[in-house]
Amino acid sequence: MVEAWAEKRVVISPDTATLADAVAARFLSRVAKRIDEGKLAHISLTGGSMGSAVLAAAARNPRLERIDWSRAHFWWSDERFVPREHPDRNEKQAREALLDALDIPAANIHSVLASDEGADLDAAAAAYADELAGFPSSIDAWPSFDVCFLGVGPDGHIASLFPDRSEIQITDRTVVSVRDSPKPPPERVTMTRPVINSSKRVWLVMAGADKASALGLALAGASYASVPAAGAKGRKRTIFFIDQAAASQVPPDLIDREY
Structure with missing residues (x-):
């Protein structure tokens, strides 16, 4: 992988x-541009309250119906290993907020196996790795997401990569299982x-005063091992979309007032 x-x-x-x-308006604009160029749009979703709020806002946006969603593919950066219809499941939340309203082939929604579908945790991780491998980019053996949404926990975690745990250090696999998560x-x-x-x-979409410290550390260049959000970087853009309540520790020179 190119380190740039x-x-x-x-x-x-x-x-x-x-x-x-x-964020929803920017998301729809980005997807529309990609698809209008005749390309596929691969999108990685996240869970959490803001992740669902962005998707619900997209569902209300009039531009939604003008996009050819058959050329979009949805993925998840992480999933809770619970039954398919469990309310904690990120896929279920995303479907209710947006995906079920889209005219999109079922095969374009790439979900992780659920705990009630006959696979154990490690098998579910391996199956998702195989799914990613079916859509290699020109650079890597997996898709390059046009947009990868991430939430950030008060502890600085992203996806299910938590501080000071082994999963954040793994670079020789695309998908891993997590046991004994510090967050249920x-x-x-x-x-x-x-x-x-x-x-x-x-x-990275985050809101609330309880996120200010993690955001400040991520922007200050903290170790990704201790603050995983500090290690999240896009090749073209790395944007923290935040509300005013989370902004108390943001250096003024990092605030983008035009984007």
């Missing part, structure tokens, strides 16, 4: 509702840093 990434920038919205609407549920499947960082654009 974009500088991190911060875009601030006044509140969570405005944040969700703004305890069993998860997650993409590794090489896959996330091969994305063209990494968009």
